[in-house]
Amino acid sequence: MDETETLPPPADDERDVDIYGEDGAVRSSYLARVGAAIADRDVLFLRSHVGKLHQSELGHVLEALQSEQRAALIELLGDEFDFAALTEVDEAVRLEIVDAMPNQQIAEAVQDLDSDDAVYILEDLDQEDRDEILAQLPFTERVRLRRSLGYPEETAGRRMQTEFVAVPPFWTVGQTIDYMRNNADLPESFSQIFVIDPMFRLLGAIDLDRILRAGRDSKIDEIMHETRHAIPATMDQEEAAQIFEQYDLLSAAVVDENERLVGVLTIENIVDVIQEEAEEDIMRLGGVGDEELSDSVLSTSRSRTPWLVVNLFTAFLSASIIGLFDGTIQQMVALAVLMPIVASMGGNAATQTMTVTVRALATRDMDIYNAGRIIRREASVGLINGMVFAVLIGMVAGFWFQNAELGGIIASAMIINMMAAALGGILIPLLLDKFGADPAISSAVFVTTVTDVVGFFSFLGLATWWFRLA
Amino acid sequence: MDETETLPPPADDERDVDIYGEDGAVRSSYLARVGAAIADRDVLFLRSHVGKLHQSELGHVLEALQSEQRAALIELLGDEFDFAALTEVDEAVRLEIVDAMPNQQIAEAVQDLDSDDAVYILEDLDQEDRDEILAQLPFTERVRLRRSLGYPEETAGRRMQTEFVAVPPFWTVGQTIDYMRNNADLPESFSQIFVIDPMFRLLGAIDLDRILRAGRDSKIDEIMHETRHAIPATMDQEEAAQIFEQYDLLSAAVVDENERLVGVLTIENIVDVIQEEAEEDIMRLGGVGDEELSDSVLSTSRSRTPWLVVNLFTAFLSASIIGLFDGTIQQMVALAVLMPIVASMGGNAATQTMTVTVRALATRDMDIYNAGRIIRREASVGLINGMVFAVLIGMVAGFWFQNAELGGIIASAMIINMMAAALGGILIPLLLDKFGADPAISSAVFVTTVTDVVGFFSFLGLATWWFRLA
Numbered sequence: 020m021d022e023t024e025t026l027p028p029p030a031d032d033e034r035d036v037d038i039y040g041e042d043g044a045v046r047s048s049y050l051a052r053v054g055a056a057i058a059d060r061d062v063l064f065l066r067s068h069v070g071k072l073h074q075s076e077l078g079h080v081l082e083a084l085q086s087e088q089r090a091a092l093i094e095l096l097g098d099e100f101d102f103a104a105l106t107e108v109d110e111a112v113r114l115e116i117v118d119a120m121p122n123q124q125i126a127e128a129v130q131d132l133d134s135d136d137a138v139y140i141l142e143d144l145d146q147e148d149r150d151e152i153l154a155q156l157p158f159t160e161r162v163r164l165r166r167s168l169g170y171p172e173e174t175a176g177r178r179m180q181t182e183f184v185a186v187p188p189f190w191t192v193g194q195t196i197d198y199m200r201n202n203a204d205l206p207e208s209f210s211q212i213f214v215i216d217p218m219f220r221l222l223g224a225i226d227l228d229r230i231l232r233a234g235r236d237s238k239i240d241e242i243m244h245e246t247r248h249a250i251p252a253t254m255d256q257e258e259a260a261q262i263f264e265q266y267d268l269l270s271a272a273v274v275d276e277n278e279r280l281v282g283v284l285t286i287e288n289i290v291d292v293i294q295e296e297a298e299e300d301i302m303r304l305g306g307v308g309d310e311e312l313s314d315s316v317l318s319t320s321r322s323r324t325p326w327l328v329v330n331l332f333t334a335f336l337s338a339s340i341i342g343l344f345d346g347t348i349q350q351m352v353a354l355a356v357l358m359p360i361v362a363s364m365g366g367n368a369a370t371q372t373m374t375v376t377v378r379a380l381a382t383r384d385m386d387i388y389n390a391g392r393i394i395r396r397e398a399s400v401g402l403i404n405g406m407v408f409a410v411l412i413g414m415v416a417g418f419w420f421q422n423a424e425l426g427g428i429i430a431s432a433m434i435i436n437m438m439a440a441a442l443g444g445i446l447i448p449l450l451l452d453k454f455g456a457d458p459a460i461s462s463a464v465f466v467t468t469v470t471d472v473v474g475f476f477s478f479l480g481l482a483t484w485w486f487r488l489a
Numbered sequence: 490m491d492e493t494e495t496l497p498p499p500a501d502d503e504r505d506v507d508i509y510g511e512d513g514a515v516r517s518s519y520l521a522r523v524g525a526a527i528a529d530r531d532v533l534f535l536r537s538h539v540g541k542l543h544q545s546e547l548g549h550v551l552e553a554l555q556s557e558q559r560a561a562l563i564e565l566l567g568d569e570f571d572f573a574a575l576t577e578v579d580e581a582v583r584l585e586i587v588d589a590m591p592n593q594q595i596a597e598a599v600q601d602l603d604s605d606d607a608v609y610i611l612e613d614l615d616q617e618d619r620d621e622i623l624a625q626l627p628f629t630e631r632v633r634l635r636r637s638l639g640y641p642e643e644t645a646g647r648r649m650q651t652e653f654v655a656v657p658p659f660w661t662v663g664q665t666i667d668y669m670r671n672n673a674d675l676p677e678s679f680s681q682i683f684v685i686d687p688m689f690r691l692l693g694a695i696d697l698d699r700i701l702r703a704g705r706d707s708k709i710d711e712i713m714h715e716t717r718h719a720i721p722a723t724m725d726q727e728e729a730a731q732i733f734e735q736y737d738l739l740s741a742a743v744v745d746e747n748e749r750l751v752g753v754l755t756i757e758n759i760v761d762v763i764q765e766e767a768e769e770d771i772m773r774l775g776g777v778g779d780e781e782l783s784d785s786v787l788s789t790s791r792s793r794t795p796w797l798v799v800n801l802f803t804a805f806l807s808a809s810i811i812g813l814f815d816g817t818i819q820q821m822v823a824l825a826v827l828m829p830i831v832a833s834m835g836g837n838a839a840t841q842t843m844t845v846t847v848r849a850l851a852t853r854d855m856d857i858y859n860a861g862r863i864i865r866r867e868a869s870v871g872l873i874n875g876m877v878f879a880v881l882i883g884m885v886a887g888f889w890f891q892n893a894e895l896g897g898i899i900a901s902a903m904i905i906n907m908m909a910a911a912l913g914g915i916l917i918p919l920l921l922d923k924f925g926a927d928p929a930i931s932s933a934v935f936v937t938t939v940t941d942v943v944g945f946f947s948f949l950g951l952a953t954w955w956f957r958l959a
Contacts, residue, residue, distance in 0.1 A: 044856035227697035297767030305844025316869040334830040355825035360804040374775025386514035
């Protein structure tokens with residue numbers, strides 16, 4: 020605790036001090052100061068400084084603190100604790116914090132949040148806790164949150180914000196501006212207002228800059244654009260993100276099955292979706308499931324097992340190919356020494372092709388117009404690189420074992436396997452995609468199985484045939 | 490050409506017909522219609538329909554057409570051709586189109602674009618062409634574009650839009666709204682206005698919804714927020730994207746070294762940056778460089794070679810480890826059959842750990858506060874999974890070759906290699922990051938080298954020692 024005494028008294032602008040160090044992590048000096056204040060129960064410092072942080076900054080601080088410190092900090096902050104910070108932390112940290120809180124406190128806090136943030140926190144809770152919290156909310160709020168929670172995970176309906184500004188088409192710009200000036204119950208921020216009929220059916224939308232540029236007498240239905248990008252609440256969030264990207268939207272109306280406006284999807288949420296989806300693809304390509312850094316050893320170990328099990332089978336498959344040629348190997352051990360080279364080069368080339376294909380499919384850059392051309396291109400690249408590396412590897416192997424014929428055999432196997440790598444690398448993801456499987460999740464294992472099997476079989480098979488070793 | 494005759498006459502609302510099919514690609518029927526109109530030089534149809542497409546839709550149509558059709562379409566569209574569509578196509582397609590155009594035509598078209606789009610098109614041109622085009626632009630425009638182009642690639646300054654709305658702090662909301670109503674020379678769309686002093690130094694910013702909610706008499710400096718997120722023009726675009734994500738920004742001021750406002754970075758551009766950066770990480774993890782689907786066979790083959798060369802060296806390194814034990818293998822061919830299993834399982838486990846680590850570093854989820862904990866977690870996961878799969882593989886191998894001792898040896902090697910995989914998978918990216926290298930680009934090859942070398946060495950070494958085969 021001596022540390023606190025040597026620190027200067029908190030100045031009023033300390034809140035503006037950058038809490039992040041050079042490396043982008045929360046400064047350890049800042050964390051030490053907060054830790055000391057928690058230990059001292061220095062409510063004044065915590066409320067006036069930590070309580071004023073942006074929700075994402077507070078989230079980072081919470082993640083960096085110890086578990087007991089988190090609970091104490093939230094208790095000491097009291098009403099100054101910005102509940103939205105919980106949307107910024109790891110799932111494990113969020114659940115730890117929320118589980119420790121009485122449901123009534125959560126219900127009160129949730130009322131101050133935008134509905135998308137509230138849903139984000141509620142969706143991970145047990146059905147029982149969630150129902151208890153919802154029961155304590157005012158009627159309108161409860162209905163709105165229930166509606167969002169009723170849509171499946173990863174849909175626009177689950178991600179939308181139910182607070183929005185909507186006006187009738189016959190209003191003027193002046194009336195609209197006056198309405199916004201006098202209505203306190205607006206969303207925290209918005210970039211677009213919507214135009215609806217008496218049945219709440221969506222007629223159009225207007226960007227705020229358009230309202231500001233129009234005269235007060237302009238009629239809303241004259242300046243609105245009939246929105247061509249209304250998003251059905253049941254649409255997958257990834258598809259919604261693609262629409263945002265393609266049309267450079269800042270927000271979009273979400274409509275139910277009767278074309279009625281039920282919410283708005285904002286670019287802030289879409290940015291999170293884009294990140295999540297890219298993350299998911301990277302993780303799947305690496306053979307990792309839906310895991311977080313804060314997961315426990317056992318759950319991590321469990322989540323990584325399926326992929327390793329699949330790899331186990333394919334590794335035994337490759338081994339049994341080698342087993343077919345055990346007589347050959349016994350007569351020429353050099354084959355055992357060289358065979359991993361053929362498999363490894365093929366695996367590497369196949370991974371390159373597969374990565375390009377999986378991404379092109381995910382971003383829809385690949386379609387029926389260019390698939391044929393790309394397959395031809397990959398096959399040509401495989402052939403060219405196959406020949407280049409065949410010559411290199413053949414020469415090195417020939418010198419190493421003083422056996423030119425062996426060099427020729429490994430070179431031939433290399434060309435065969437690099438072609439297999441190119442074709443497998445593009446056709447396997449394409450076929451998986453065609454049959455509705457996610458190419459990111461399952462391509463890698465199939466593709467490297469192909470290059471292992473073809474690599475070992477072509478190399479050992481050619482050697483057996485050429486040297487008549489069978 | 491018979492096809493066109495059977496098509497219904499273009500209705501006035503054909504533009505609203507969805508040009509995309511179920512699979513997200515441009516419908517082939519639509520493309521056929523456009524192709525026929527190009528062949529017939531049906532300017533009326535092309536201008537009234539293709540000319541009215543959104544820039545991204547037009548981009549997709551351009552990409553799907555044949556090379557000669559593209560040039561003809563642009564010529565037939567004339568002034569109706571939306572030059573911004575060029576920002577939506579592959580680099581190769583863009584260069585093909587732009588190279589075929591006289592510089593004067595480009596100069597005229599560029600004047601109608603927002604500056605960020607103009608820069609996007611100009612930056613890929615030869616220095617000579619670019620200078621010629623810039624020379625034909627009006628003075629202000631030229632200065633602005635030159636300034637953007639003067640900032641390094643992938644910086645905020647290169648990505649920013651130089652059109653923005655800026656007002657002095659002493660204006661009222663009413664004056665500001667009147668200014669926007671009467672000033673035709675505003676950016677195409679904006680979500681924020683900036684407040685500057687007479688020296689163009691940035692004082693603050695106001696979101697449009699805030700202006701709309703404030704009374705006409707409110708003073709600008711009372712409702713503005715002193716922006717804490719001004720972005721230096723030289724900041725890397727990835728860092729800028731992280732600020733946007735953290736603080737949920739829709740736009741941010743870009744300032745030069747004297748704190749003067751020079752442009753605005755918009756979320757639309759940031760979304761592109763986020764996509765590009767995620768793309769880059771995926772490609773690098775897959776050992777693929779900066780390639781595009783439209784690249785030629787030779788340039789693709791060249792760009793993939795470096796990684797294959799590195800893999801060639803590491804493959805020979807692994808082979809030479811096996812070569813150390815050729816005597817052992819000759820006496821017990823089962824070792825050659827089983828050894829790829831140990832290496833492959835290790836490689837797989839290491840890739841999992843590496844993927845998680847590389848992503849955590851990229852998203853800054855991993856820092857000095859949790860690195861120690863995560864290293865311990867990964868080591869524990871490696872040990873647990875190592876033991877589980879050691880038992881499985883040991884039993885299968887023991888039965889296969891009717892040799893329990895061999896089963897025990899492969900099991901021991903598995904545990905050693907899975908631990909090496911876990912530690913290599915996390916420590917190698919961490920060290921690369923520490924020394925300023927991009928872990929995404931170089932981790933994979935180091936990590937699998939570790940698991941190959943440790944796998945072969947531990948398995949063959951243990952076997953040699955146990956069976957006294959040396």
